[in-house]
Amino acid sequence: MTVIGTPAKSAQLESIRESGWGTPFRLFQPHNPAFWVYLIGVGAGSLGMVRYFAPGFGAYRVAVTSGIVFFGIYLIPWLLFLRHQNRYTAQPAGLLATGFAWGAFAATFWIALPANTALLEIWQKLLGPTGATTWGAGLSAPIDEEWSKGLGLILLIALAPRLVRSAYDGFIIGAFIGLGFQVAEDVLYAYNNATSSYGVGQLESSLFILALRGFAGITSHALFSAVFCAGVMWVLGRSPGERHVARGLAACLAAMGLHFAWDAAGGLFGGVPFLTEFGPYLLLMPLAIVVLLVVRRLASRTERAWMRELLAPEVESGVVDPPLLDAVSGLHKDRRHFRKLVHSRSRARHLIESAGDLAQEIARAGGQETGRVVHAREELLRLRGGTP
Secondary structure (H helix, E strand, O other): OOOOHHHHHHHHHHHHHHHHOOOOOOOOOOOOHHHHHHHHHHHHHHHHHHHHHHHHHHHHHHHHHHHHHHHHHHHHHHHHHHHHHHOOOOOOOHHHHHHHHHHHHHHHHHHHHHHHHHHHHHHHHHHHHHHHHHHHHHHHHHHHHHHHHHHHHHHHHHOOOOOOHHHHHHHHHHHHHHHHHHHHHEEEEEEHHHHOOOOOOHHHHHHHHHHHHHHHHHHOOOHHHHHEEEHHHHOOOOOOOOHHHHHHHHHHHHHHHHHHHHHOOHHOOOHHHHHHHHHHHHHHHHHHHHHHHHHHHHHHHHHHHHHHHHHHHHHOOOOOOOOHHHHHOOOOOHHHHOOOOOOOOHHHHHHHHHHHHHHHHHHOOOOOOHHHHHHHHEEEEEEHHHOO
């Protein structure tokens, strides 16, 4: 039983209000202009995708269908990984799916593909054929692709203003938008690779793209837009005390800089064959992962504080002990420490998940006592093996 009327309870209610956790997401909002922009973007992007693939689908259908199947399978571990990252005040699946769809259709085929084509023509005129080949992709993609994905975050803020509050919200939503973009782009690459070989060995061609793009995808669009969208949220400062314009701009520029370096590797590494081929993997990938980890750690501060405040009454009543609170609201090192305390990886995981479920039910109930809250609390106590 939680303690009513204490400072901890007041802080709990405030954290629920500030985070918006437990607020349901509804896409269909006919009176909201953002809904129509989203609908037009995804619809136009879907039409653009059909127009792109349709002329050659008869001859290259094996490449398209195998690309969709292969990268659909490739998507599964990504979703499991991002589900694990979607902790603290977790975003609802419907909101994340909406972001994924924006990245896959609107950002890719409605904005980025035509914008890249137009920009490359400009670079051809300004830099000449050789300069455009070397620098064109690097000068185009970080601008139109990152902002096309960032626009998806802005629309989701307008569609779910109570849910999209913190930099970590931007980090997670950005990752899903980027993942949608990444998968759509990979299918497009599978198709283009098949057309370049005139349809010979289409299945093998798709497998090659899967291997190449799958490995490179570790530090591709999902990472870029997670960092970029966290930066956008810092600039906007939608939760109390979180506005940090300099940090936000630095994150946005870091994402765009990494994207530029990846796409312009040939120019940056001076055309040296070894560095051009392996430099992105040996130098840029480790750097990108370091940037990601730093941004994730900084972005999660507010969310971790909300989680501690939300479970504070449960700590006062003895349902959650301090080490478990540290684990469920903390970083990897806190969870690792908790596993050592309980001497069991599986039991530690179950306890952390159960405490997270309790926090989620409390948020959904608005801090009130409901049957679902009581059940989640009893389940946690059962796993702990006692009563408070």
